[in-house]
Amino acid sequence: MFVDAETIRLLWPEIILIAMASWIYIAGAFQPHRVWWTCFSLAVYGVVAYVLLGTESTMWSAETALVGISGPLRIDFLGFILRCFAVLVGILFTLIGARGSSRQLTSEFLATVMLLVAGLMLVARANDMVLLFVSLEMISIPTYVLLYLGRRDRANSEATIKYFFLSILSSGLFLYGLSFLYGIAGTTTLVGMMGQESVQAAAAGFVQEGGELYQAMAPIALVLLMAGLGFKIAAVPFHFYAPDVYQGCSNANAGLLAVAPKIAGVVAILRLLVVAMPWAADIGWQLAIVLAVLTMTIGNVCALWQTNLRRLMAYSSIAHAGYMLIGISVAFAFHEGTSASGGIGATLFYLLVYACASLGTFAVLVALGSKESEVSGLNELAGLAGQRPALAAALAVFMFSLAGIPPLAGFWGKLTLFSSAVNTATATADNASFAAWFTLLAVAGALNAAIAAAYYLRVVAKMYFRPAQGDLPANGGLGAQAAVVVCVVLVLGLGLFPRIAVQVTHLAEAAVAPVDPGSLSAAAAPLPRLAGDVQGSDDASWDR
Amino acid sequence: METLVLPVLLFVVCAAMLAIGMLAAGSLIGPKRNTAVKEMPYESGMDPAHDARRRFDVRFHLVAIAFLIFDVEVLFLYPWAVANTNPAGLAAQVGLSQLVVFCEVMVFVVLLTVGFVYAWRKGVFQWR
Numbered sequence: 001m002f003v004d005a006e007t008i009r010l011l012w013p014e015i016i017l018i019a020m021a022s023w024i025y026i027a028g029a030f031q032p033h034r035v036w037w038t039c040f041s042l043a044v045y046g047v048v049a050y051v052l053l054g055t056e057s058t059m060w061s062a063e064t065a066l067v068g069i070s071g072p073l074r075i076d077f078l079g080f081i082l083r084c085f086a087v088l089v090g091i092l093f094t095l096i097g098a099r100g101s102s103r104q105l106t107s108e109f110l111a112t113v114m115l116l117v118a119g120l121m122l123v124a125r126a127n128d129m130v131l132l133f134v135s136l137e138m139i140s141i142p143t144y145v146l147l148y149l150g151r152r153d154r155a156n157s158e159a160t161i162k163y164f165f166l167s168i169l170s171s172g173l174f175l176y177g178l179s180f181l182y183g184i185a186g187t188t189t190l191v192g193m194m195g196q197e198s199v200q201a202a203a204a205g206f207v208q209e210g211g212e213l214y215q216a217m218a219p220i221a222l223v224l225l226m227a228g229l230g231f232k233i234a235a236v237p238f239h240f241y242a243p244d245v246y247q248g249c250s251n252a253n254a255g256l257l258a259v260a261p262k263i264a265g266v267v268a269i270l271r272l273l274v275v276a277m278p279w280a281a282d283i284g285w286q287l288a289i290v291l292a293v294l295t296m297t298i299g300n301v302c303a304l305w306q307t308n309l310r311r312l313m314a315y316s317s318i319a320h321a322g323y324m325l326i327g328i329s330v331a332f333a334f335h336e337g338t339s340a341s342g343g344i345g346a347t348l349f350y351l352l353v354y355a356c357a358s359l360g361t362f363a364v365l366v367a368l369g370s371k372e373s374e375v376s377g378l379n380e381l382a383g384l385a386g387q388r389p390a391l392a393a394a395l396a397v398f399m400f401s402l403a404g405i406p407p408l409a410g411f412w413g414k415l416t417l418f419s420s421a422v423n424t425a426t427a428t429a430d431n432a433s434f435a436a437w438f439t440l441l442a443v444a445g446a447l448n449a450a451i452a453a454a455y456y457l458r459v460v461a462k463m464y465f466r467p468a469q470g471d472l473p474a475n476g477g478l479g480a481q482a483a484v485v486v487c488v489v490l491v492l493g494l495g496l497f498p499r500i501a502v503q504v505t506h507l508a509e510a511a512v513a514p515v516d517p518g519s520l521s522a523a524a525a526p527l528p529r530l531a532g533d534v535q536g537s538d539d540a541s542w543d544r
Numbered sequence: 545m546e547t548l549v550l551p552v553l554l555f556v557v558c559a560a561m562l563a564i565g566m567l568a569a570g571s572l573i574g575p576k577r578n579t580a581v582k583e584m585p586y587e588s589g590m591d592p593a594h595d596a597r598r599r600f601d602v603r604f605h606l607v608a609i610a611f612l613i614f615d616v617e618v619l620f621l622y623p624w625a626v627a628n629t630n631p632a633g634l635a636a637q638v639g640l641s642q643l644v645v646f647c648e649v650m651v652f653v654v655l656l657t658v659g660f661v662y663a664w665r666k667g668v669f670q671w672r
Contacts, residue, residue, distance in 0.1 A: 022654075022655065022658040025658060026661050026662060029661070029662055029666055030665060
């Protein structure tokens with residue numbers, strides 16, 4: 001459990017980020033220069049990416065997808081791809097947001113984003129309750145600061161305070177759930193290796209040996225943890241802050257809120273609830289199904305009549321949390337003895353796809369605004385295709401991807417999720433209620449995708465088929481435009497060549513969940529089978 | 545048992561006598577010139593009974609945050625300082641070498657110093 005030199009070596013990327021963030025705070029107080037510090041922090045992300053890829057390049061083969069445990073860290077492929085993605089998210093935020101904050105506070109913005117990215121990277125590989133909680137707070141606390149830095153007006157202050165209090169409440173619930181979990185298991189290690197006690201093993205022993213108290217406490221722990229993490233991903237009973245907060249804060253910060261807590265929340269759910277608490281999976285899959293259906297439906301239906309773009313995207317992000325919960329419930333059900341799997345991989349793939357499209361949308365909105373005025377009304381986009389054809393096309397790509405229109409990444413995301421639910425239903429055909437629930441889940445998901453298309457296409461129609469009402473400043477800076485380009489490339493790339501990403505996410509699933517290859521390829525029937533060569537280049541065989 | 549109770553008892557008696565003595569001395573030999581302001585309970589220069597939504601100077605807030613930096617520092621450094629050289633302390637309990645623990649504490653101090661330097665540069669300590 002205790003930290004040794006090996007653990008420190010594995011933590012170099014995070015250490016670099018935190019040290020450089022401290023340096024930017026201090027030195028930025030002496031010399032606030034926007035462009036210089038933006039370039040500096042981009043260089044830091046470059047160094048971190050180099051270190052990350054250099055030290056863990058051996059991850060890229062199926063044999064070493066799970067390396068092991070060092071101190072409170074779990075070194076596996078899931079953590080690796082999420083850490084790489086966290087660095088990418090950091091670069092995109094830096095590009096999107098550096099222009100927005102006032103000139104004096106740019107260094108604060110950049111350093112705070114850096115701390116947030118360090119928190120995301122720690123969540124991705126935390127294998128200990130305490131580290132998981134601390135790293136979730138390392139995401140929450142910088143988020144409060146960033147929300148406040150975004151703008152200086154009443155609406156923004158209200159949004160910040162609202163987010164602050166609700167986030168604290170969710171942290172409290174999460175911590176309370178952790179205390180129950182610790183009470184059941186008697187250890188803080190989530191998943192142990194040989195000879196190492198873990199929540200998974202210790203609690204499973206207690207629960208099966210009959211202790212009635214333990215059996216009664218397992219659902220309490222699960223529900224409390226789900227509630228705490230549900231706030232982070234804006235799942236439905238805990239979603240009500242999202243529309244108000246998104247609407248109140250700046251476009252760049254809304255993008256941050258739509259992506260960073262969602263990545264952290266989904267990963268924490270996968271690591272803590274799905275993988276480490278298989279003994280609570282019988283309640284887990286039911287809870288996740290109910291939450292998924294509610295979240296998708298409420299998010300999509302409420303989004304239909306929004307006229308504020310950030311509010312629309314808030315409901316959209318709620319709905320996408322619902323889609324991800326489909327994969328989570330499939331992953332829970334896997335522990336309940338269904339032979340089908342693919343839930344974790346589908347969730348991860350969807351998470352990446354959603355994050356790219358969502359960040360891209362907000363990057364377009366930032367690029368369309370200027371320092372003085374922000375784009376917020378849906379009507380402001382009218383006639384955009386004539387004025388700014390490139391940005392309008394980019395926004396259309398992101399909207400189509402979020403809606404799940406075929407050649408784009410969002411389609412493959414939805415396909416993998418829904419097919420994982422269908423596969424669970426067919427694999428459990430002998431258990432009628434099980435099969436019925438997962439069929440219902442897949443049907444609800446498909447119906448919701450149709451509802452969602454209505455409001456995404458409304459945005460596109462506004463841009464292309466309505467006369468322009470006024471000229472948008474479109475002075476959001478070079479950074480936001482660069483971020484738009486990166487996101488377009490990612491969304492198109494993942495859409496045209498989904499094979500590599502799907503394989504990568506399945507490798508990540510194989511690293512955390514004990515999957516035997518036969519069931520995996522059966523579950524992922526329309527998907528490429530998990531092979532040793534991740535960089536397989538025969539995309540032509542990937543039948544669309 | 546007596547050895548534990550006796551000093552505590554002595555402490556309680558001394559404390560009570562000190563408090564009573566100071567109050568008594570004040571009321572016996574102190575000058576008595578009462579005004580309305582002096583009759584009020586003391587609460588850091590604020591009106592003790594007022595509307596809850598009262599404004600107060602934002603500089604108090606900054607001072608409170610700067611105070612927190614040092615308060616948290618003491619909170620962690622004190623137990624470490626006591627446990628560090630104690631033969632039954634950290635090194636003995638969890639098998640970490642004193643050097644490692646020292647380095648970890650120094651990381652903590654450096655991070656707090658970052659906050660301190662930042663606050664200083666931003667002019668928190670100038671009472672403008």
